[in-house]
Amino acid sequence: MSGAAPDAEAADGTAAQPRRLVVAAAIVDSLDRPTSMLCARRSAPAALAGKWELPGGKVEPEESPVAALHRELAEELGVQVRLGPQVPADDGADWPILDHLRMRVWLAEITDGAAAPLQDHAELRWVGREALEDLDWLEPDRPIVRALRDATA
Ligand SMILES: Nc1nc2c([nH]c(=O)n2[C@H]2C[C@H](O)[C@@H](COP(=O)(O)OP(=O)(O)OP(=O)(O)O)O2)c(=O)[nH]1
Numbered sequence: 108m109s110g111a112a113p114d115a116e117a118a119d120g121t122a123a124q125p126r127r128l129v130v131a132a133a134i135v136d137s138l139d140r141p142t143s144m145l146c147a148r149r150s151a152p153a154a155l156a157g158k159w160e161l162p163g164g165k166v167e168p169e170e171s172p173v174a175a176l177h178r179e180l181a182e183e184l185g186v187q188v189r190l191g192p193q194v195p196a197d198d199g200a201d202w203p204i205l206d207h208l209r210m211r212v213w214l215a216e217i218t219d220g221a222a223a224p225l226q227d228h229a230e231l232r233w234v235g236r237e238a239l240e241d242l243d244w245l246e247p248d249r250p251i252v253r254a255l256r257d258a259t260a
Pocket residue numbers: 129130131159160161162163164165166204205206208210227245247248
């Protein structure tokens with residue numbers, strides 16, 4: 108149906124489920140004076156392996172987005188963080204990403220632990236904001252990375 112919101116109705120006319128939420132962190136060296144960001148290179152699945160992304164993952168049923176983000180960062184990187192502001196899309200909404208998901212992104216700063224690629228990532232790298240766009244990001248992350256670069260200027 109033309110004019111319908113993309114997630115309002117599936118192609119077969121049945122009601123579609125809202126996009127499932129993924130939460131992710133743009134971990135910076137300092138929330139007060141950010142100069143670099145912790146970027147993560149995926150190790151799986153094969154179709155995404157080698158691409159760079161923001162650490163995070165899917166919110167489980169009954170879990171709050173913020174709790175999910177803290178859980179994912181502890182599991183994947185072994186760190187505790189303090190969250191800064193969210194970085195939304197231009198329309199103020201979550202970012203559309205792969206697999207018909209949507210992603211909510213927060214700036215964050217490590218408060219405990221030394222980040223290590225414990226799960227899901229082959230490599231972690233601190234990247235200066237000027238070089239962020241040089242990485243081979245997952246395609247939906249490109250506009251997000253541009254917004255993060257602006258948000259940390
Ligand atoms: N974590 C993360 N996922 C992203 C980003 N960009 C993007 O399109 N995605 C997609 C890739 C995946 O389809 C999905 C996240 O899935 P995931 O595999 O990281 O989630 P998860 O850790 O909860 O894993 P699982 O429950 O599916 O096993 O979101 C990003 O910057 N970070």
